[in-house]
Amino acid sequence: MNWHLLLAALLAALLPLALIATGVELRRVRLRTVEDLRDTVFVQHRDLPQILLALARYDRSRNDRARPSRQDEIKDRTGAFIYGLVCFPGFILLFDPITELIGLSGRHLSVSPAIFWSPDPTLSAAAVAITIKRSVAVAGFAFLGGYIFNLRYLIRQTLNQELSALAFVRAALRLVQGMILSIAVYHTGAVGLGSATDQQLAKDVGFAAALGIAFILGYFPDLGVGRIAQWVRVHVKEVDQTALDEARVIPLEVIDGIDHEVAFRLQESNLYDIQNLAVTNPIELYAETPYTLLQSFDWVLQAQLCLVVGVSSFHQLKRHRIRTIFDLERAVLSDGVPEDYLRALAAVLLFDASACFRKRIGLPEQCDGPNDTATASALVIRHIVAIISDDLHVHRLRILWQAIMQETRGGAADGKPLWLFYTGALPGDPPHPPAG
Known part of the structure; x- marks a missing residue:
């Protein structure tokens, strides 16, 4: 097996396995933290809703009906397996042009030209090879952009106890969407790349721009779909910019x-x-x-x-x-x-x-x-x-x-209010009964 195939397999499996293991450990640590808090600060208020909600968030076995079954665990692992299956060919598409450039492998990925659209039949064999290799590279860079986005997305899902089979499948579909979109844009000339002659193919300085655009489309595939919808005049609802200006986001730094x-x-x-x-x-x-x-x-x-x-x-x-x-x-x-x-x-x-x-x-x-x-x-x-x-x-x-x-205060029950002030009757409330 070539080194890039082995590396692709390892990278495809590494992230899902690491995230599943991390999610289990995070849940265990946070559960222990909330239990310690309940047994110290809230020892006399162990059944407060906020405490119980936090425990339920991190302890999936507190409710017998909500206890994760073997089938639930299989679903999570199946989602991770699907994500790994999508990542494996993605890494191959990313690594294969590199192996040819640096000459570390005698065998390279045999990709059918039909996958990336058959090039102009008037071109020479060398020009056809360049077109296919560039298409592979474009798909690889789109995968790289999507993989980096999914890396942040899946890590955040793990930190928020939301990593599931659906999260993995959604990330996998996003990768596929980005690669398909980038190939479509590249071959329709949306990035301004011509392919009329062998000389243009060999000296096309716009190919670097194509790789950059492929990375962006892989990172933001929804942006590319939205632009295409505008080009073909698909009707979409416009954002009320005035309303958006009024709904300003207040940053945490205040x-x-x-x-x-x-x-x-x-x-x-x-x-x-x-x-x-x-x-x-x-x-x-x-x-x-x-x-x-x-x-x-x-x-x-x-x-x-x-x-x-x-x-x-x-x-x-x-x-x-x-x-x-x-x-x-x-x-x-x-x-x-x-x-x-x-x-x-x-x-x-x-x-x-x-x-x-x-x-x-x-x-x-x-x-x-x-x-x-x-x-x-x-x-x-x-x-x-x-x-x-x-x-x-x-x-x-x-x-x-x-x-x-x-x-x-040590749990003192002297009858004094815990607050430092007495509010009296608030507007609309009946008067408080007299003390004593």
């Missing part, structure tokens, strides 16, 4: 403690922007990343505040020592908050609200203006913050925070 490197690490857990971080389970974030539980908690709380008030108000609130959604609750919903402080915070909280809305609730249209006296009532301001805080994700975070505070 959070204190998250820089570019940390954001890159969080992206491995499918956390790409503030919305993803704001709704994640801090326990799962702690189990899947090297960061501490309280650090993960702080990031999620900051993200919640940024998500509901917007970037402008978020930065303004941080200037006034309010960093998280819990800080905002404490600052506005506590009993005995001075009304002047409430109005000042409301002006910051509604920093980018419309001038009409600010005017109707009694806030100046512009801060620091000649007539910036605020007349907004405390009830209106508390109502705004109560709406912001009345969110399922915020309530979930509050329950976790209460459990951590109780464990921090």
Whole structure:
């Protein structure tokens, strides 16, 4: 067997086997991390939904009905085998022209010219050979682009406990689609390569561009299909660019403690922007990343505040020592908050609200203006913050925070509230019963 055939077989099998083994070990490590957290920090709150959800995510055998059967394992391995079968000829297509160039192998891949379209019959045998070899090289570079994309995709699926037979099959189909598309584009002259004479074939400087385009089409096959649809005037829905401009993505770097490197690490857990971080389970974030539980908690709380008030108000609130959604609750919903402080915070909280809305609730249209006296009532301001805080994700975070505070206090049951403040009756709620 030639060395490139053996290398192709090894590379085709290496990635699926490595990912399956890594996925099993990752699940075991993360399960042990959550169990340790349950037995220490949440020892008196072992049945919290967030704990049980994290355990169910990493322990597939907790529910007998969801326990993976032998058939499920066979499906996963079958998907990996299919991906390896597609990768093997792909690596051969990539390596075979190289073996001919460097002369390390006496035998080379015998590819039927019909696979890559029979060239012009008026060309000489040498020109025909060049056309076929270039077609093989184009297919090989398209495979390389798709393989690199799938490498990132499958690793991310593994890190997020989503590696399955479907993921392998989807990756394999993407490889095939990219190679077919690149060959079609190359032979239809979409990259501007002519083949009228032997001399043009021998001196075609555009072949390097063809390889680059093949790599891009292999990496982004959907992009190539979309372009072809435009060329043949296939009707597709256009994106509303105005709506897209309004729906801007807030980067993770606006959070204190998250820089570019940390954001890159969080992206491995499918956390790409503030919305993803704001709704994640801090326990799962702690189990899947090297960061501490309280650090993960702080990031999620900051993200919640940024998500509901917007970037402008978020930065303004941080200037006034309010960093998280819990800080905002404490600052506005506590009993005995001075009304002047409430109005000042409301002006910051509604920093980018419309001038009409600010005017109707009694806030100046512009801060620091000649007539910036605020007349907004405390009830209106508390109502705004109560709406912001009345969110399922915020309530979930509050329950976790209460459990951590109780464990921090040694599980004291003295009847005192765990929070540092008493909210009283929120707008729309019945009055709280008197203490005692």
